Amino acid sequence: MKSAICFGLLLASGLLADDATDRAAVTQTVFRLDENQPALFTPDFSDAAEFRRVSSAGTVVISKEPFGEATFTLAPARRFAIQSIRFLTAEVALVDALDQHNGNARVLLIMKKEGADWKLASYKRIAEDKKTAP
Numbered sequence: 001m002k003s004a005i006c007f008g009l010l011l012a013s014g015l016l017a018d019d020a021t022d023r024a025a026v027t028q029t030v031f032r033l034d035e036n037q038p039a040l041f042t043p044d045f046s047d048a049a050e051f052r053r054v055s056s057a058g059t060v061v062i063s064k065e066p067f068g069e070a071t072f073t074l075a076p077a078r079r080f081a082i083q084s085i086r087f088l089t090a091e092v093a094l095v096d097a098l099d100q101h102n103g104n105a106r107v108l109l110i111m112k113k114e115g116a117d118w119k120l121a122s123y124k125r126i127a128e129d130k131k132t133a134p
Contacts, residue, residue: 029118
């Protein structure tokens, strides 16, 4: 009986280790999406037009008043801020994130494991619910 419990705990710890490893790999892939390398996308990735590379240089705003000031705002270093990662299967993960280069828009990234690598399979912007008075 004790050996069965020990075996169960050993098996569970092994699954948690794989989950932690996969979670770290998914996170690294999401952070590397700024590089816009074809190797980071699955061959059937169809949202290439929507998933465009956004310049991370920043924005310059110059006031219209005489003797106005120019301000320069740096864009965040990383495009996506991960909110959560959920594994549907051992090869598919859903990533809820904020697109910091597009006004912190909520996005859903579907990641697929191909071999040892995690790749972006789909990208979807999540529309914010606008609450209005009745």
